[in-house]
Amino acid sequence: MNIRSLSNALKQNWKAVLYIGLAGIWLAWDIHHAQSDTSGLYKTSVLASSATFKSPAATTVAIVRSNDALLSNPCNVTDDQITYATVSQMVRRAVELTGGLSRIIKIGDTVLIKPNLVQQDSSGSGGVTDVRVVKALVYLIDEIAPGKIKIIVGDGSARPYTSFERNTGTNKAAWAQLFDVPGYQALKTEALASGIDFRLSNLNGNSDVNPWAELDSVVVPNSQATPQNGAYFVHKDVTHASVYISVPVLKIHEQPGFTNALKNQIGLAAGSKYGFSKTSGVAQEGYKHKLLHNAQDPYDWQDKEIVDLSTIARIKYTVVDALVCLETQKTPQYNAGDRSNRKISNRIVMNTILAGEDPVAVDNVGCRIIGVNPDDIEHITLAERVGLGTNSPDSITIVGATIEQTKRRFKKPTGQQGLYGQSNRVWLLTGPFVAASNADMNTPLITPEASVSPVAGQNAWSQPIYFTNDQIMLKDYFGVGSSGKYVSYAFTYVNAPADQQAVLWIGSDEDIKVYLNEQAVYTYTGMRTFTSEYFKDTSTVINLKKGVNKLLVKAYQSTGSYNFSLNICEVEPNTMYRGSRVSGLKFTTSNTIVGVNQNAANQPAAFSLSDCYPNPFNPTTRISYTVGVRSAVTIKIFDIAGREVRVLVDNERQAGSYDVLWNASSFSSGVYFCRFVAQPQERSGGHAVTLVKKMMLMK
Structure with a gap:
């Protein structure tokens, strides 16, 4: 048949051709749907009352910005040249505002610090945890008992390092030296020279020959990611640590929508078992073990894997690197012609540190700072459901800077998963x-x-x-x-x-x-x-x-x-x-x-300590403060040398706002500090809130 005859035949039988074409499209869709439809494999609903959720315990989250007046070396929150001295002071202040680390770390403890070192990005890129934040934390921990606390900084990076890892079937670029690009090898050298009991750990396994000997198979009670059968391979440094501290970098993520305190634990799934990047498995055992994330339509396992691994971690404390953050996605978008940090298109300079004991509460605050609703992030709401912390703003006291002072709206992911938020469950x-x-x-x-x-x-x-x-x-x-x-x-x-x-x-x-x-x-x-x-x-x-x-x-x-x-x-x-x-x-x-908000009048306000007025003053100034719940409150004045010179308040206070006057007529001119401490009495689990303001007496 020639081309003209074929053309005439098609014209005469166009309906048949159309029907055949449509049938083919429908058949292809139906086959694809049948192949991808895994519904019925797993239980997808439970009684809502089956949650192990506990009544929200009061908790404190600190927000410290680089322009905090109490820092010795403050700088603008958009300053791209922030120094280590300022970062160190920010970390120290954030930790002190939440009650300090000496309550949870003791002499002889082994402390595992888990940064986010997903790939070979430099500190300040927003892609990995800035080494300066971890360095400040290392020195702060060592101060508790110099040389007598074992400090491990480790991650199960999604990039290989050992010979074993390079032969797993991955094509990912390898570390030349473990965590060297962000500066962690330099931190190791400095810490050891300072007498700190310190080491770096590859949580995928440090051995070139048999990294699996370094792993534990950990059973998760009430596991959420059903295909993992309730067990994960994680490094013994995780399971044997006395204290686990999560030190993430605050970022938007394409799939769960947000990555911070909880999402950081994906790095605990050992790459020597799960592969690089955790969803591929390894050649050495036929690609048997994998994290599934969203590979089983219509099931989404990634948030559940995050919660399982966070349960294993037993997070005692979180310090968030929000110095430089990323919007739209978790990976820095480098300029093709200039790969310097300043040319990263999705990079946001925030110069902020967050800290707190409750990782769910820290994530709640982190979300609100960047314009994300924490109720849209499944691993946050699920973590609360299984009892890992509170997602209730009414149970979170924010100290230091406020969310409104810190807030900057980040662009969301362009893909549907990160964009959608969360369906009502x-x-x-x-x-x-x-x-x-x-x-x-x-x-x-x-x-x-x-x-x-x-x-x-x-x-x-x-x-x-x-x-x-x-x-x-x-x-x-x-x-x-x-x-x-x-x-x-x-x-x-x-x-x-x-x-x-x-x-x-x-x-x-x-x-x-x-x-x-x-x-x-x-x-x-x-x-x-x-x-x-x-x-x-x-x-x-x-x-x-x-x-x-x-x-x-x-x-x-x-x-x-x-x-x-x-x-x-x-x-x-x-x-x-x-x-x-x-x-x-x-x-x-x-x-x-x-x-x-209909009962807002009955809700406890946040604890706060306002700047005294006037300031500078001579000789009298007014100090205003707010008590969130019934608390034992002290307000004391200290001089520049740290000596206590006056007690203004030492009583129990009901929730409310108060003023107190300080007449400093008998004191010399100079800088003084007003320290407010409140120990909540009404809710179990509440930690003391400490706030400090600087005052200047000028006669």
């Missing part, structure tokens, strides 16, 4: 109802439908159910097959901080309808793509009222996956920042909870 459910067709989506199958206000465990509604993924997997929960037609309902209350517009982000692969406060606000009919890499199919503007709102989802199943996802986000026209859950919004399955 806890729902009341009823169904499934057998459906004749999707026409039943227009027929109420419960009465009343739009105005229903279900009570957990009553009238065929479930107890609160926690779903382990952003996709709410109704097929798995109800145990229905792929061929039947069903309709089911999912319900939650939404506590909103104000009357406001918001954006409903929603995804599904088949028909879905959403009611808000008894009105249908979104309806979709048909089929569409819905995968773990694309949680949001569409968004629509909704109106929330302050306090309790009712939200009902009606979902249809015929041949799809019977899943949906839903989040309620801020109205944000700029695509670089959109996708964050409304700040202060909380999903709940009970309408008895007071609306967010």
